[in-house]
Amino acid sequence: MKLHRNLVFATIDSLHLIFNEGKQADKVLKNTLKRDKRWGSRDRGFIAETTYDIVRWKRLYAKIAEVKEPFDRGNLFRMFSVWATLRGIVIPDWKQVEPTPTRKIKGRFDELSKIRKYKESIPDWLDELGVKELGAKWDAEINALNKQADVVLRVNTIKATVEQVRNALLESNVETESVKGAPHALKLKERANVFITEAFKNGWFEVQDASSQKVAQFLDPKPGSKVVDTCAGAGGKSLHIAALMENKGQIIALDIYENKLTELKRRARRDGAHNIETRVIENSKSIKKLIGKADKVLIDAPCSGLGVLKRNPDAKWKLQPEFLDKIKETQEEILTSYSRLVKPGGQLVYATCSILPSENNLQVKKFLKKEAGNDFTLIKEEKLYPSKTGFDGFYMALLQKK
Numbered sequence: 001m002k003l004h005r006n007l008v009f010a011t012i013d014s015l016h017l018i019f020n021e022g023k024q025a026d027k028v029l030k031n032t033l034k035r036d037k038r039w040g041s042r043d044r045g046f047i048a049e050t051t052y053d054i055v056r057w058k059r060l061y062a063k064i065a066e067v068k069e070p071f072d073r074g075n076l077f078r079m080f081s082v083w084a085t086l087r088g089i090v091i092p093d094w095k096q097v098e099p100t101p102t103r104k105i106k107g108r109f110d111e112l113s114k115i116r117k118y119k120e121s122i123p124d125w126l127d128e129l130g131v132k133e134l135g136a137k138w139d140a141e142i143n144a145l146n147k148q149a150d151v152v153l154r155v156n157t158i159k160a161t162v163e164q165v166r167n168a169l170l171e172s173n174v175e176t177e178s179v180k181g182a183p184h185a186l187k188l189k190e191r192a193n194v195f196i197t198e199a200f201k202n203g204w205f206e207v208q209d210a211s212s213q214k215v216a217q218f219l220d221p222k223p224g225s226k227v228v229d230t231c232a233g234a235g236g237k238s239l240h241i242a243a244l245m246e247n248k249g250q251i252i253a254l255d256i257y258e259n260k261l262t263e264l265k266r267r268a269r270r271d272g273a274h275n276i277e278t279r280v281i282e283n284s285k286s287i288k289k290l291i292g293k294a295d296k297v298l299i300d301a302p303c304s305g306l307g308v309l310k311r312n313p314d315a316k317w318k319l320q321p322e323f324l325d326k327i328k329e330t331q332e333e334i335l336t337s338y339s340r341l342v343k344p345g346g347q348l349v350y351a352t353c354s355i356l357p358s359e360n361n362l363q364v365k366k367f368l369k370k371e372a373g374n375d376f377t378l379i380k381e382e383k384l385y386p387s388k389t390g391f392d393g394f395y396m397a398l399l400q401k402k
Contacts, residue, residue: 001087003089003091003092004043007039007043007047010032010036010047011046011047011050011051012076014032014051015051015054015076016071016076018051018055018314019055019070019071019076019317020069020070022318024314025052025055025312025313025314026312028051029047029048029051029052032047032051033047033048041193050083052148052313053083054079054080054083055314056121057083057121058079058121058317059117060118060121061079061082061083061121062075063108063112063118064082064105065078065079066078067079073096074096074098077096078098081097082105084100085100085102085105086105086106086109116142120143120146121146122142122316123316129321129324129356133357134355134356134357137385140385141355141385141386141387141393144385144387144390145306145386146309146310146313147310147386147390149209150188150209151187151191151192151207152179152182152185152186152188152207152208152210153165153176153185153186153187153188153205153206153207153208154184154185154205154206154207154213154240155184155185155205156203156239156271156272157184157243158242158243158247158273159202159203159204159271159272160204162178162183164204165186165199165204165205168197169186169197169199172197172198173192174188174192174194175188175189175190176188177189179391181210181214182213182214182217184213184243185208185210185213187210201270202270203270203271206236206239206240206267208240209311209392210389210392211384211389211391211392211393211394212237212392213240214384214394214396215237215240215300215349215351215396216240216241216298217244218351218382218396218398219241219398220296221241221244221245221249221251221295222245223246223248223249224245224249225250225295225296226249226250226252226293226294226295226296227241227245227249227250227251227252227295227296227297227298228251228252228254228294228296228297228298229241229251229254229300230254230297230298230299230334230338231255231334232253232254232255232261232264232278232300233255233257233260233264233300234263234264234267235253235260235261235263235267235268235276237298237300238251238253238276239273239276241298242268242273242275242276243271245275247272247273247274247275250275250277251275252277252278252279252290252294253276253279254278254281254286254287255278256280256281257280261278261279264276264278265278284337287338287340287341291341292342292343292344293341294341294342294346295343296346296348297338297339297341297342298348298349298351299335299338299348299349301330301334301335301350301351301352301359302330302334303331303354303359304319304324304354304356304359305319305354306319306354306355306356306393307352307355307386307392308353308392310392311392328358331352332366335350335364335367335373336372339367339372339376339399340372344375344402345400346401347398347400348376348398348400349397349398350363350364350367350397351394351395351396351397352394352395353393353394355386355395360383360395360397361381361395361397364381364397364399368399373399375402376400376401377400377402378397379398379399379400380397380398381395381396381397382394382395382396384396
């Protein structure tokens, strides 16, 4: 592979913003990739994948390169040299790059690969937490979470069939394959920009991981029913629920962030989902009128996001133990508060994109022992582990109200 100066420099600029200024990787890359109109898809792919790679392996590469945060440009170039050397890429004789000690880099890599916190490139506290919560399973899970995420689509059955979408994408030279256990999912065989296809513009599909698609299926909403999605965000799951309800009945999508609900409205228009009503939660009064009214309630709770590190590798550097303690309290409050919306005989799904028992089954256990959970019975739960599925890590519990 021949390295191009402007692509490498764009990568270094992106890494500076992510590591030294705490900016979100996906947002940084969105801006970086607009920088030069002459870049083709391969050029943009190089910048995005290299940036994500170095973010993912930050601790390992910094240790091999013998550099410490905050990283100046020289440090970032040294980390880039480690990345290139481990891939057998020859680095041109540029003044920004010091001569690269190839044998030393490979030797250090072999040595550090015997120590999990370097091999999997994670902070000490996260490694300790993983062992404490998952025991022997932690090795396989953190290893799986360091793999690059597949691009998975969810066919919007309001507008198209799986076959129609597959054929339409094939005409745009995008090959897909089906995913076992996810009837509306299509996985891309190779990464491609699907957002420029006519099928996407016409609302035939959304990009949504296969594990995430299982949440609405698990809720099993029926056409004509009343469903409340309590932490709807930009609405990936609300849109899936609308499709499963065949656009019949009512979905009330709640969130504390108005901008996310605005995005949901825009997506719903494109998808032809007419049965979603959005409501901003301003205070406790916002949900008062819904108490005891819903056939089904989805609580896709805010969480550590450890199950989605494949697609958000920078999260492992931003996540802090204090945040985890705080988010668990929030999960408890949300479960207690929003469970009241379920009508007698109705059902509730509590879901997270985490693999930690303390955010998942232990939260449900705690809730069932509380006064608020007295009326509920656990019907079933599902733990989706990345090492087993190859997709994101998720947890889901289905509770029935007496």
